[in-house]
Amino acid sequence: MARGKLEGYEFWKWIGAPRYVLAPMVDGSDVSYRMLCRRYGVTLCYTPMIVASSFLWDSAYREEVFGTAEEDKPLFAQICGDDVEAMVKVAKTIEKSCDAVDVNFGCPQKYAKRAHYGAYLQDEWDLIRKIVSTLHSCLEVPVTAKFRKQFSTDRTVGLARLLEESGAQVICMHGRTRKQKGAKTGEADWEEIRIAREAVHVPFIANGSIRSLEDAEECLRITKADAVMSGEGLRRCPALFYSPSSLSDIDSSFSSSSCWSVGKPFSEASNGHTRGIGYALEYLDLCGKYCTPLDVVKEHVHRMLLSDLTTPAATFKSFDTKRGRRHWAKGKEEEKTRSLLETHWDVREKMMDAHSVEEVRDLMGMLKGRVLTDTPPPPRPARHEPQAEEEDGLDGSILFGEEEASCSNEGAEDELFSGDY
Structure with missing residues (x-):
């Protein structure tokens, strides 16, 4: 049956009203890991963040960053950039292989600052509006957006509303500002997420400080969000959202x-x-x-x-x-x-x-x-x-050549790590 373009909660219900979400993570939310997390309770996955300009001109990058499978559903493909035309081209290329195209307005890494995307677009509301509204009008699948806590509650609420008004059918908010990364990560502000969530009328995903299933349930209770996202938490433990009582639900295959x-x-x-x-x-x-x-x-x-x-x-x-x-x-x-x-x-x-x-x-x-x-x-x-x-480094990260990693794509990544856990 042909789906047509669904919006808001109609779309959310169509993909199964997911509750537990794997964050977009550079080198972290590959299809194999997505399928592992789905076995243990994750009900929605994001691809790694796709840099639009690189995707268009680098075939090796294109092959590495975007891969999926028929059973890899529901799936949001996340893109980033500041060139609307390039972002539309990328989105049109991948839209038939995903359930929605997500725009990253949350990556706080230095490379995002240098390339002018992610959280470094957060003060350019006209550009944000243009990106989201253009994708919304051009794509056959819904457009969604992920952003971070701003430096004031008014701006957080204002940006959430801007995303909704521009056509974002699902919004994900990370409860830390773009300055909260690395050693300055701190705890995510679930109360600020709740305030932003109550200001909009589309499905809302809460992200940040999710280290256990108990954290996830408490975050959902406080924020009133529709779903909760984890990046680094799931990367350390793919069964973060798994309850032993649900063992019978695991695919016997x-x-x-x-x-x-x-x-x-x-x-x-x-x-x-x-x-x-x-x-x-x-x-x-x-x-x-x-x-x-x-x-x-x-x-x-x-x-x-x-x-x-x-x-x-x-x-x-x-x-x-x-x-x-x-x-x-x-x-x-x-x-x-x-x-x-x-x-x-x-x-x-x-x-x-x-x-x-x-x-x-x-x-x-x-x-x-x-x-x-x-x-x-x-x-x-x-x-x-x-x-x-x-x-x-007792974690072996230098030995494994790890530099600035996942944005989780921010997760959560990915920030190594902005704290998308």
């Missing part, structure tokens, strides 16, 4: 995956480290089905093994992957978690040198065996003294 043990998923083991390995193995199986760049694969595996997933809050407080820095909260016992890749240093080094997804999968199988049998790693050579390890 992947129950034979290498990460499943007798009668239950390896991911459900009580040990947080083994759950992380389980998620990594599931993801690697999906990477065999969907084409995923190897550097993206390694980065996802790295993040899923960052720390003990039995303490979600500690995952974020103990490690900050921005430029390999570690923020360690002295004296707080619950935050003294250790990364598996810190302990099993040899696996980390071999993963750095791996040339295929299969090699990474074999390494995860070896790591799984060690953890389940309490087998320690081999002794570190002299060059792996503790001080040298700290200089590298």
Whole structure:
């Protein structure tokens, strides 16, 4: 049955009234990871942020940044830029492969400032209006928009209303300003999200400070939003929105995956480290089905093994992957978690040198065996003294060549990381 162009809540209901959303993240919301998160409760996914100018002239970038599958639904494809004509061309190219085209007005990264897009358009309301209204009139699918808390409540509300008036059929708001990133992230302002949400009449997604399912439900309660989005939270734990009581709802078609043990998923083991390995193995199986760049694969595996997933809050407080820095909260016992890749240093080094997804999968199988049998790693050579390890960053991010990453696309990314979690 032909759909036609739906708007507002009619469109929202058509895509299933999603409640839990995976944020757009540069190198973080690839199709394989989207499918993994969908297995564990995510009901709407965004593509990585697509830079319109690069998409038009760089075929390699185009192939890498946008990929999907028939079962990858519902899906919002996010684009960014300041050239309306270029953005329309990109949107027209991808609209038949997604359910909506989203415009990023929230990325706070330096590269967004240099290229003039994302949160660095937030003071140019005429341009924002032109971008959204033009896409709304030209596309066969709805246009949506993602933005950040402004520097005053009046401006936050004003921008939300501007987006709605210009034709945005769904609005997502990140509860931090563009200056709140990296070490200055702070907590998202859910109250400001609530105020903006009450000022508009289209479906609204709340984003920021989502570290657990409990956080998600509390955010929905406070903000009155229709859905809640997480970026870095889901990147660390793809089952962030998953409730064990819903195990029967999981697709039995992947129950034979290498990460499943007798009668239950390896991911459900009580040990947080083994759950992380389980998620990594599931993801690697999906990477065999969907084409995923190897550097993206390694980065996802790295993040899923960052720390003990039995303490979600500690995952974020103990490690900050921005430029390999570690923020360690002295004296707080619950935050003294250790990364598996810190302990099993040899696996980390071999993963750095791996040339295929299969090699990474074999390494995860070896790591799984060690953890389940309490087998320690081999002794570190002299060059792996503790001080040298700290200089590298206990999260291994320098070793993995991580610079400014995900905008989550802001998530949440992605900001490394603006705090889209």
